[in-house]
Amino acid sequence: MILNYKHWKTLFLVCLGITVGSAFCMKWMESDFLHNGKLFTIIGLEITYSKEKIIEIFSGITPAIKSVVGYHLAFDFAFMAGVYPGIAALCMMAREKRKNKLIRSVLLSTALLQVIAFGCDIIENMYLLKWLNTPAIENEFAFFHWIVAIKWLLAISGALIAIPLVLKKKVT
DSSP states (O other), X not given: OOXXXXXXXXXXXXXXXXXXXXXXXXXXXXXXXXETTEEOOHHIIIIISOHHHHHHHHHHSOHHHHHHHHHHHHHHHHHHXXXXXXXXXXXXXXXXXXXXXXXXXXXXXXXXXXXXXXHHHHHHHHHHHHHHHSOOOOTTHHHHHHHHHHHHHHHHHHHXXXXXXXXXXXXX
16 A cells, blocks of 8 residues: 555644643643752753763652653653654655655655654663663763754754645645
């Protein structure tokens, strides 16, 4: 069976529902992310906090907050199951509207790269779960940041390439 625009659009809409639903759940939990009376963020854990700050946070939070962070990361797995296939579906929807072979190849490649972004996000979450349970970060911190950077680069570039092309009228 060959998938067409209608199939990709249906997949995109299902993925959008999963993404929005899981994002809502994750956002709801973020107000509980307290360390020493101050909020911390998952984005901070991914991008801006130092190794020492992550160790300090994960060592100093209560078991209840550790549970909430764990639940948040569990919902993030659901979010991933929506966002990366959703971006891939957007790329394929845009591809269906294009005749130019180069553009079609770029969109197919960008869609396929979402598998790598998905894998990077899984690895990222596995590190965060590991550090949450045992707040000791070895020499893997630089690798962790590379994984996070690759994930963001692939996901954002996929969305930024696909969205304008999906919104354009079909090229004949």
